Amino acid sequence: MMEALNPGIVSLKWNSDNINPFISKAMITVTEVDELVKKMKENVRRMTDTMDKWTKPLFDRKNKALPAEDVENTHQALVAPRLEDIRNSGKEIHRLMKDTQDNIKPEKKSLTWLSYQDYINGLIIEGITNGIDSSMLFLKDQLNIQYNKNNGLQPIFDIKVNLQDRKVMFDPTIGSNSRQNGIRDIINKIVRDFISLAIMMPGRIDAPQNPAATSNNGDYLVEIKD
């Protein structure tokens, strides 16, 4: 585009003889670039819109207390299709990125294209972080005694207290236990599901160009941890 516009900047004046062909040619070039930029912006907008949906918490609280096992099963029933959706939207982000690449046909090792990829990677990392953060904050509120009290919420877990081995014990236990069915165990599993959002993306967006990057799932997990 700079090449096409250069005569207008350097030598041509409005009353120059060959101004009209220049304007026509420049208009075609600028329109093409405008279309490309619009396309890129539209693709980025669609990516961010997709990632905005990841901020919907990956934990759903029922308005009645359930046995611990039911809470876990209900969560699994909710989270599995949600994570599959996220995996599919990750594929869609890759598709949009490829669409941008196909349209602008960049020099893949050029600094400009690598910078653009870096920018998209930043958006993806931010999207994943926001998604995890949103679920974690939601869960944090659900597990806050005062929050429950202030909002008049029904408890999440319905547990029993009984005599076991000459001790008053909760069933299941509040902490972790060897059977991995304690309340803490279940909460830990839910948190792991939140974090697994980071491995739903089918590889980094810059995988083929970045020698340090691989195209395996979970490539973003390292950066999320950082």
Next chain:
Amino acid sequence: MNEIEEATKAFIHQYDDKKFLWEETLEVSFQEFLNSGQSLHEMFTKKLNAMRTGADDEDQKIEEEQDSFNWMATKILKGVVTRYPSLDIFDEKISHLTSVKKQISEMKQQVDIGWLRVNSVPLIRELEKTIDAWIVAHTSFLLNNTMRQITNINNFIKEVSEGIKVVPKSNESEAEKA
């Protein structure tokens, strides 16, 4: 999680005044309770010793009393537990256990601790079963031990009644023989 763990620990502590029900064994605890009393032999001997004046004839009487008690004990206290606390202490213990039973029956069956709903019914049922066993152990001991004594006394009376009907041959006088 730490917040709820602390809250649940505090919830468990509310049962501390009843922890004897699961920390102690009924048989061991009841035996210790019985052993805290004085035996009938000790009480009788103590009473006789208090009567001693040092006079030979008095001491002789006391020795006879002791022998008489020992002989009677072999008859009346056969199979009877002779060491146990006084009835007042039994009454106090049974009253305490009954009040614990009442407290257990008044426990809330369901308590919400923040985001946990605690169903206490299994614990309450277990405690009710245990406290009933403790109360029965104390009351049935008194009943059974007393019944045993009464049976022994009846047998003794019967034995004596039968015994006095037979006049010893060596003591029969000429008049009696006639």
